[in-house]
Amino acid sequence: MRGVRGLGLAALLALVATVGAACGSWQVNSSPSPVNAIHVALLHTGKVLLVAGSGANKADFQAGTFRTSIWDPESNTFQAVSTPWDAFCSGHAFLPDGRLLVAGGTSDYPTDTNLNYAGTKQAFIFDPEQSKYVAAPDSAVARWYPTVVELGDGRLFTLGGFNENRVRTRNNEIFDGTQWSPSQPAPAGMPFTPTYPALHLLRDGRLFYSGANVLGTSSTPPGIWDINANTYQKVPGITKPSLRDESMSVLLPPAQDQRVLIMGGGKTDGSAAATDTTSIVDLKQPAPAYVPGPSLDTPKMYVSAVILPDSTVLETGGALTSVKAGFSPVYSAQIFDPKTDTWSKVADPTVPRVYHSAAILLPDGRVATFGGNPVGSFEMRIEIFTPAYLQTGTPRPTITSGPTEVTYGGSYPLGTTQNTALTSAVLVRPAAVTHSSDSNQRLVKLGMTPTANGVSVTVPAGSNLTPPGWYMLFVVDRDGVPSVAHWVHVT
Numbered sequence: 001m002r003g004v005r006g007l008g009l010a011a012l013l014a015l016v017a018t019v020g021a022a023c024g025s026w027q028v029n030s031s032p033s034p035v036n037a038i039h040v041a042l043l044h045t046g047k048v049l050l051v052a053g054s055g056a057n058k059a060d061f062q063a064g065t066f067r068t069s070i071w072d073p074e075s076n077t078f079q080a081v082s083t084p085w086d087a088f089c090s091g092h093a094f095l096p097d098g099r100l101l102v103a104g105g106t107s108d109y110p111t112d113t114n115l116n117y118a119g120t121k122q123a124f125i126f127d128p129e130q131s132k133y134v135a136a137p138d139s140a141v142a143r144w145y146p147t148v149v150e151l152g153d154g155r156l157f158t159l160g161g162f163n164e165n166r167v168r169t170r171n172n173e174i175f176d177g178t179q180w181s182p183s184q185p186a187p188a189g190m191p192f193t194p195t196y197p198a199l200h201l202l203r204d205g206r207l208f209y210s211g212a213n214v215l216g217t218s219s220t221p222p223g224i225w226d227i228n229a230n231t232y233q234k235v236p237g238i239t240k241p242s243l244r245d246e247s248m249s250v251l252l253p254p255a256q257d258q259r260v261l262i263m264g265g266g267k268t269d270g271s272a273a274a275t276d277t278t279s280i281v282d283l284k285q286p287a288p289a290y291v292p293g294p295s296l297d298t299p300k301m302y303v304s305a306v307i308l309p310d311s312t313v314l315e316t317g318g319a320l321t322s323v324k325a326g327f328s329p330v331y332s333a334q335i336f337d338p339k340t341d342t343w344s345k346v347a348d349p350t351v352p353r354v355y356h357s358a359a360i361l362l363p364d365g366r367v368a369t370f371g372g373n374p375v376g377s378f379e380m381r382i383e384i385f386t387p388a389y390l391q392t393g394t395p396r397p398t399i400t401s402g403p404t405e406v407t408y409g410g411s412y413p414l415g416t417t418q419n420t421a422l423t424s425a426v427l428v429r430p431a432a433v434t435h436s437s438d439s440n441q442r443l444v445k446l447g448m449t450p451t452a453n454g455v456s457v458t459v460p461a462g463s464n465l466t467p468p469g470w471y472m473l474f475v476v477d478r479d480g481v482p483s484v485a486h487w488v489h490v491t
């Protein structure tokens, strides 16, 4: 009897293990974040920058207590970083040399007479080599909730946000690594003042505004903005345009396909429940239009979406409605396959991720999630998703040698433990995410041919497709199993 029961349990456990292997698994990290992880960026050192500033905590703001920490996911250790201004609600993007511009932030919290926050002109550059912030010139316009997009020439286009008078700005600027210069406002008649607008750099150098934003107004339709000619081509067809606050949009992998997926969203003021709808647009078309995509398995806003090295997209976390309308997290995650435009269910996370949460791809192929800000508290736990591609039981491909510096159009030998079994080599931009917004997230497919000792990879021509900077290079085998990333600097 005992033996039979033991066998039954073993069979059951085997079944559970099989199901788990198909869905991946989540694990809460043994150490919580020491700071309110509202802004999260993966540095090319492999460490993770966690930026709180005052961390949505008015008492800390008033005390001048601003925090940043560096998490090393390999040693699971944290290093405090002196933070010279309130980086809470700043915007950020990597410079071509791998340093992170952190622009704007908070100069005041809401008052009795004005419920808006006030932005700051302050900007700093985080240097991963020195593990410290270096002062940058002030921007001309103060910004709270701005977006920073890297252009193909490596300059950082910065737009949006509330200024020091707590008013939405139309004034845009460009940071060239040394100084700021003004860029023209969006065309007349285009009220382009969203906060944390999601803009995706297209192969032709124009910027696609997906409709995803925070503290939303739907008064600006999705469209393609040529910031040089200053023209704006509307992109029609998005479903539920008024429910794209705290949605997330992603340039679908590979970036060569020039398609964008927008998923979920709601209303920050809590006046409506979140949506489960998605829309997809093919921006290669001369007159692109969104078409409905497959729905999420649950309505959600505060969506986190992360490009994975196997050219799929994980979406996770979120809530059924605004945190202002109650604490209603959803514990769900799915993976989108752009080859079939379908979602697959994966294991559900266990930690709630609502307003001020974030998720990033780690260099080892796992995904880490951070933060979340229900009214009156903050989620400090870090939870890590191990995708099914790391649970196949087969050996991972390994990159044993390769270049550090690569250039557009160049071909490079990679030493790998497999050659003909590899099906793709890709570059993935390291995350710099906040508020469901990471305009610079992308995966670029490399040319790849087998060699005697590995593969030869070719970087595509054109810096708009692969803006200059540091990328994670992964090779992926025929079972979809990625290597650990090899960092390369693209110029």
Ligand SMILES: [Cu+2]
Residues within 6 Å of the ligand: 089, 356, 435
């Ligand atoms: Cu915020």
